[in-house]
Amino acid sequence: MRYIISLIVENKHGVLAKISQVITGRGYNINTLSVGPSEKSDTSRMILTFDCDDKVIEQITKQLNKLIDVIKVFLIEENEKVERELILIRVVRKKENEQSLYNLINIFRGKFVDVTLKNYVIELTGHSKKINAFIENIRPYGIQDLMRTGPLALPKFDIK
């Protein structure tokens, strides 16, 4: 099952290394990881996702809680959050399927952010499931490169 963990951590030297150490050192795998400043300048927020069972996620949560530089750990419940992921994707530009590509981007509410004679770069945000579906649909057009941010997630209400 997919789990989303949100962390508030000290914004200082070596914190990311400690977090990845405590997870990988116990044989667990981080699926996605996003880090950025939080609303306060001296803390950062991280969103990590894992594919694991509930026993493993319990252990991960507890181990993260033990880290001195981790201020708060939230396990974000699936139906109590807003979730968005950003993807940038570069596809081959071909005359014969341009119209159907436009249609596809429109259906998914994506955007063209760059165009050259040979490629398009497309931007799309949404729930990770939508991103997955988009990738499947655009694959036949010839994906040259893609980059996903991993999901960001915020609880819908204050769970402190």
Added chain:
Amino acid sequence: MSDKITGAQIIVEALKKEGVDTIFGYPGGSVIPIFDILYSTPDIKIILTRHEQAAVHAADGYARSTGKTGVVLVTSGPGATNTITGLATANFDSVPIVCITGQVPTSMIGIDAFQEADVTGITNAVTKHNYLIHSVNDIAETFKNSFYIAKTGRPGPVVIDIPKDVMLAKAKFDYSMEINIRGYKPHTKAHPNQIKKVAELIEHAKKPVIIVGGGAIISDATNEIKQIIKKCDIPVTATLNGLGCVEYDSPYFLGMHGMHGTIPANNAIQESDLLIALGSRFDDRATGKLSTFAPHAKIIHIDIDSASISKNVNVDVPVVADLKTALKDLISILKDKKHTEWMDRINEFKKITHDIPRDKKRVTAIEIMEAINRGVPDDTILSTSVGQHQMWAALYYKFKYPRTLLSSGGLGTMGYGFPAGVGAQIGNPDKRVVCIAGDGSFQMNIQEMATAVINCLPIIIIIFNNGYLGMVRQWQELFNEARYSSTCLMQCKKDPSKCKGAESECMIFIPDFVKVAQAYGARGVRVENKNDLDEAIKAAVKNTDGPFIIDVITEREENVWPMVPGGSSLDEMLKGGRTL
């Protein structure tokens, strides 16, 4: 103090404020400024070990035996990397240590400078926390936080990495700040509802067993545990690091449980209907096969570390709290109980015997342990390394008091015992320290003989000398058709034809430990007959100005019994003999 002083001076002032009177260390280029200040600081004694690993083990032994925080000071690069095994040992067994490592100057970090190592990166996995100090203004607060983190909650080692230029920069010294670490607020008090649930389960249990772990000793909960045992008539077993919490000859004490646990302890756990785990973490060596561990029991687990709860076994009533505080709360609501039938059953378990070899050609383990029990004072601190001798000490030594066993339980560090004994003797000048070692283990930190001699430490080193890495040899005998691959310590590679195999009576001493003692300016005797054991121990106890080695030539292939083979249930014990 209003004048500015150097970072090195701030470090020493902080150590004084923390009440540190002893540092175990080893100098080097990057820590010269701190050693320079210590040169004129008579309040702090420096114990110069002969290896940085031993410095950490010594600080560990000092901490475990005194309850204080051990302090280590080493240089950058190899000085720091040599501490890793010591830090990992202390981290596993929850021992409070503050380890100060020098670092190359800030401007040289990251350029692959001479004796540079990424110390915070390397020590992340083996410490409770670590710091790299960037500014002289951060030293005082970092030290205050480090000592607090090391000692509170589930204790553990904290590394402070300090670049040399930070030691030389100047700042005002102020140690009056309040400790406020946002991400670290250890629980101490148990939730009253949980304590109520614990009391209810105890009240309804018919076959309860208490498991005491190292946490019982760390939290100083010995008296509370003894009260509960008596009040509720509950038998008690200990993990390796829980030994000493309840005295050996208490009618309630079952001995250690686990892979080399006693028959009554393992049987009691398997038959019990309620396990009350106090400051233990259900290590795999203690539980045996998890799916059949204590199959009829509900499990109560009181521990300060929530991550230890339901990690290995599923717990019915978890209590996250300081053990002593939680047990005090529990005692206030516990009702008196009697478990006559269960205690009768326990006494039946105690009658089942396992193989204890005696009167063989050479000395056997029980003969040494009984001689030690007869010959040393009650409050002796016992340190062990890792292997057969460690298990024999755990099974047969008559522990009376907490903080009298120093043993690497979690990491299983060979070579731990002797330097840990050095630290314990420094911290307990009025007590006797006996280091039980194998001939293999002792050689892993044998250089500390110099530290013991120079500091006039009357440590008694008793070597179980069978010329083997005995525990591995035992496994090879039982599970690898006696193919003794690389476990004979006397096998001569130069002329293999001379080696007549494991059964031979070759008596090469590599090294001759009596001569080793003499080479270091210490005393040593060899004992080849069990009748000479008492006299040797008597001579060692009389000796008070330096270490004393007793090199006991033991049965070469004695095994530790009972034994639960890996992957078996606790009640599937091998009780002796050869199973080939």
